[in-house]
Amino acid sequence: MALDTETFDLLKSTLQRFVRERLVPREDEVAETNTIPEDIRAEMRELGLFGLSIPEEFGGLGLDMEEEVNLAFELGRTSPAFRSLLGTNNGIGSQGLIMDGTEAQKQHYLPKLASGEMIASFALTEAEAGSDARSLRTSAKRDGDGFILNGTKRYITNAPHAGLFTVFARTEDPDNPEGSITAFLVEAGTPGLSIGSVDKKMGQQGSLTSDVVFEDCRVPASAVLGEKTGQGFRTAMKVLDRGRLHISAVCVGAAERLIADSLDYAMERKQFGQPIAEFQLVQAMLADSRAEAFAARCMVLETARAKDRAEVVTTDAACCKMYASEMVGRVADRAVQIHGGAGYMSEYAIERFYRDVRLFRIYEGTTQIQQLVIARNMIKQRKSEL
Structure with missing residues (x-):
């Protein structure tokens, strides 16, 4: 600890x-x-x-x-x-x-x-580079003792009030015609950096995202993260295990809030002369939600402890992210069902959470990307054992 x-x-x-x-x-x-x-x-x-x-x-x-x-x-x-x-x-x-x-x-x-004096933002995603991070097209061309950045990043969390952007761009590489990905530290207010309009989203109002645009944005060589070009993709991948575990834990917390609200509602709401919590089919939804949230909590804690022991947890972190984000979606769906018509009304937090948690299955790597990470690592490990 x-x-x-x-x-x-x-x-x-x-x-x-x-x-x-x-x-x-x-x-x-x-x-x-x-x-x-x-x-x-x-x-x-x-x-x-x-x-x-x-x-x-x-x-x-x-x-x-x-x-x-x-x-x-x-x-x-x-x-x-x-x-x-x-x-x-x-x-x-x-x-x-x-x-x-x-x-x-x-x-x-x-x-x-x-x-908290400065808010950080991670500028990787582009219109044509989301899950396929290697295909990004933002460029960083050498210019004397610095670089000129051009390109547009999309759906960047906290961009509207960020003070520091970790920007991933393609730099020239004599060994690679496509160039290599390099990470840059770019401060807000740098000439040539501009922020697009705040995105209008399905949920998570208050969490602001927008485009980040680079138009002949000049940065010094000292802005290269670690002062080494061509290391950006490796850096991006290294931060994912911790990020995926963190998001998985948030999903567990959200599920537990949804379950608590649903249980309270079910014990208060009466139909046919008794609380709906007494009906077995409602109990089944509550029980399924509780069991799944508990399973996700255990997965996250165990993987976090393994990471603290310096074990490689890439596969297990992907398992946590995939399961927890899908789990909270199912819990949210059951929560709306337990609330009935009230669950569709904005006066209840359930309606908002139902929209909010949908994003967890997309960022920090979609469910489908987690499936690929898990399966490919399984195959790689098995081959090493044969």
């Missing part, structure tokens, strides 16, 4: 209270305004939530993977928009920098990310 048990338990109980007393009551406001209130942002900064996984030497809490997923379970019990705001600082927006950045890059950016 990165923290002693007493300190971590205090942090967890504080977060539980923050979610219950401060975030849940503001969910409707966030959904209606598509904005996280500034007072909530300030409280998140005061609690240190932007630096959960950033090393202590840079101002973060330096949580290990098991500690992180235990807190993600709690964050999942409210609107995903709250978690999304701080998620990139703890995950894909900082982990590449932590793993592959130079000491100077870490010293300059990580304290700002840990404090």
Whole structure:
């Protein structure tokens, strides 16, 4: 454990209270305004939530993977928009920098990310490069002692209020006609970088995404992550295990919130003279949801512990992401069914969660990508055994 048990338990109980007393009551406001209130942002900064996984030497809490997923379970019990705001600082927006950045890059950016002074954003996806990350077309051409970036990134989380973008672009490579993928650290406000209109989405209002456009955007050579070109794809893949486990834990938390709300409703709602919780078919939906959420929780915790033991968990992390994200979709569907007509009404959180959780099966690698990762790794391992 990165923290002693007493300190971590205090942090967890504080977060539980923050979610219950401060975030849940503001969910409707966030959904209606598509904005996280500034007072909530300030409280998140005061609690240190932007630096959960950033090393202590840079101002973060330096949580290990098991500690992180235990807190993600709690964050999942409210609107995903709250978690999304701080998620990139703890995950894909900082982990590449932590793993592959130079000491100077870490010293300059990580304290700002840990404090929440700066929001990080991970700019990989393009119109023609989502699951097929190798096909990206954003270019970075050498220009004297720097690079000129051109291209458009799409659906980039936190782009509208990000201060730092980890941008993946194709650089020239004498050994590869197609060029190599390189990661760049580009600050908001850099000439040639612009942000598109905020995307209008099915759900997760308050979690802002948009295009990020580069038009002859010049960056110095020092902006290359780790100061090594051609390492970007490897960096992107390295951050995924932690990111997938984090999202899996959020899915578990969301499922547990849906189950709790459904149970409360079923015990209060009466039909045929008794609470609908007394009907066996309603009980079956509750039981199925509880069992699946429990299975996902166990998967995530076990894989997180393995990662903390420095084991390779790529296959198991993909299993967690695939199962947990599909699981929460099924739980949300049952929750609407248990609520009946009320579950289709926006006055109940169930309707919003039903839309919100659909995205979990898409980002951090779609379910279909997880299936490919799992199966290919199975085949690779079996071949090595023969």
